[in-house]
Amino acid sequence: MGRIYAFLDDRLNLEPLVRAIADHPVPDHANPLKTPKALMYCFGGIAFMLILLQIVTGMFLMLYYVPSPDHAYASVTYIQDEVMFGSLVRAVHRVGASAAIVMVFLHMMRVYFTGAYKKPRELNWIAGIFLLVIVIGFGFSGYLLPWDQKAYWATTVGINLVATVPLVGDFLANVLRGGSEVGALTLVRFFVIHVMFLPALLLVFLAAHFFMIRRQGISQPL
Amino acid sequence: MTTADKTSGNGHSGHPFYPDHLLVEGIVAVIVLLAILLVSQVWQVPLEEMASPSDTSYVPRPEWYFLFYFQLLKYFHGPLIVVGTFVLPLLLFAALVLLPFLDRKPARGVLQRPRSLTAGVLAIAAMILLTVVAYQEDDSMKLPPVTDQQVAAGKDIFYRFCILCHKMDGQGGFMAPDLTHIGSRSGRTYMERVIINPKIVSPSSIMSIVPLSDAERHEVSAYLSRKK
Numbered sequence: 052m053g054r055i056y057a058f059l060d061d062r063l064n065l066e067p068l069v070r071a072i073a074d075h076p077v078p079d080h081a082n083p084l085k086t087p088k089a090l091m092y093c094f095g096g097i098a099f100m101l102i103l104l105q106i107v108t109g110m111f112l113m114l115y116y117v118p119s120p121d122h123a124y125a126s127v128t129y130i131q132d133e134v135m136f137g138s139l140v141r142a143v144h145r146v147g148a149s150a151a152i153v154m155v156f157l158h159m160m161r162v163y164f165t166g167a168y169k170k171p172r173e174l175n176w177i178a179g180i181f182l183l184v185i186v187i188g189f190g191f192s193g194y195l196l197p198w199d200q201k202a203y204w205a206t207t208v209g210i211n212l213v214a215t216v217p218l219v220g221d222f223l224a225n226v227l228r229g230g231s232e233v234g235a236l237t238l239v240r241f242f243v244i245h246v247m248f249l250p251a252l253l254l255v256f257l258a259a260h261f262f263m264i265r266r267q268g269i270s271q272p273l
Numbered sequence: 274m275t276t277a278d279k280t281s282g283n284g285h286s287g288h289p290f291y292p293d294h295l296l297v298e299g300i301v302a303v304i305v306l307l308a309i310l311l312v313s314q315v316w317q318v319p320l321e322e323m324a325s326p327s328d329t330s331y332v333p334r335p336e337w338y339f340l341f342y343f344q345l346l347k348y349f350h351g352p353l354i355v356v357g358t359f360v361l362p363l364l365l366f367a368a369l370v371l372l373p374f375l376d377r378k379p380a381r382g383v384l385q386r387p388r389s390l391t392a393g394v395l396a397i398a399a400m401i402l403l404t405v406v407a408y409q410e411d412d413s414m415k416l417p418p419v420t421d422q423q424v425a426a427g428k429d430i431f432y433r434f435c436i437l438c439h440k441m442d443g444q445g446g447f448m449a450p451d452l453t454h455i456g457s458r459s460g461r462t463y464m465e466r467v468i469i470n471p472k473i474v475s476p477s478s479i480m481s482i483v484p485l486s487d488a489e490r491h492e493v494s495a496y497l498s499r500k501k
């Protein structure tokens with residue numbers, strides 16, 4: 052390890068980079084080994100770990116999933132029944148999604164109840180709200196993909212609710228559906244939103260979030 | 274560095290991020306991962322019948338974390354629905370974004386911030402309450418109310434298809450659980466789901482899928498729900 056690092060550092064000058072990312076003290080009040088209460092400072096890190104888990108399991112699901120009304124359901128059945136570890140990967144992706152929502156929510160509660168959103172962390176709180184909206188977007192867009200009865204009708208209801216928004220509602224609903232009914236275009240849209248648009252947005256906001264945390268440090272103990 | 278120095282706990286006390294803190298986070302992460310794996314093994318992810326756009330009678334349910342919101346929407350009727358789908362979400366979003374600018378006192382502890390404390394606790398309580406109500410209504414909503422006729426018809430069906438495996442009032446097969454008191458153990462929705470897809474009980478279930486119509490299934494579950 053040390054020699055490989057020395058080799059790379061010698062050529063790429065990694066030292067400043069590594070220091071910037073990893074070489075900072077974490078205060079004791081955020082260390083679960085010192086105070087069990089500090090576990091609440093882990094929620095954000097766990098949420099991040101779960102997002103990585105979703106990315107990895109999602110990539111494996113994508114190997115087989117086909118976003119078309121004729122094949123989506125069959126491809127999910129195939130993942131479930133034929134692919135080695137397929138049903139496990141699908142289950143982990145589904146359970147992980149719920150866990151991620153729970154963790155993000157707990158993290159947000161931690162920040163709220165410890166008043167960590169106050170000056171100078173206002174902007175990071177706002178970045179966090181966008182992260183929350185994005186994570187919820189993942190949940191909504193992913194629900195349609197298995198193309199079973201529940202997926203189809205829950206999405207139909209969801210988009211009909213969007214349509215009730217004044218002025219722009221109908222327009223938004225039609226954009227989401229790609230027409231007047233949930234169909235082939237809707238499925239492709241939700242799929243691409245789920246695997247391209249939202250991940251891209253998520254990475255941007257996560258980068259901003261982590262940059263700000265690193266700059267400002269974890270807020271002081273109460 | 275000025276911002277960090279004044280308000281953050283990053284000082285001389287503390288432990289290094291790498292490797293100490295990362296190790297701790299790693300341990301917690303592994304525990305959470307194992308829990309997720311365990312649940313994924315035990316729980317069968319639902320997959321219903323393939324979407325059928327013409328079947329407009331289907332009553333869909335959202336994922337559990339949206340349930341509170343759907344429940345809330347039920348209280349806004351007719352044109353008032355925009356309050357639930359637009360006005361409230363917009364207000365909530367605005368309130369969250371503006372929170373750090375509205376609440377500018379430096380006090381951070383919850384006990385020094387009674388108003389924030391109340392708002393937070395009320396919001397969480399409302400979400401939990403709405404979710405519980407949603408689940409309760411779910412249990413009774415989709416299914417037609419139990420009538421004596423249904424129960425009688427359900428009994429016939431049970432003795433035709435299910436008694437081969439299940440025990441009931443002392444008779445029947447022994448391959449499957451005794452359902453004599455199933456009504457006191459489980460709700461009707463659960464029974465219906467088992468009949469549609471026995472694999473939700475256990476992924477290796479040997480219970481056969483008995484092709485019943487919706488009406489017949491409601492009859493059987495009505496009958497079983499009376500078996501207390």
Ligand code: HEM
Pocket residue numbers: 091092093094095096098099102155158159161162167168172175176177178179180182183186260264268269270
């Ligand atoms: C994708 C979701 C998110 C991830 C992965 C994430 C990750 C993190 C991490 C790792 C930290 C370090 C401290 C800790 O873990 O508690 C943190 C801090 C913070 N997060 Fe998040 N976060 C997310 C969503 C949110 C949300 C929804 C909010 C609030 C609306 C938020 C607001 C904050 C703030 C203000 C801090 C600084 C707290 C302090 O210095 O004490 N984050 N986040």
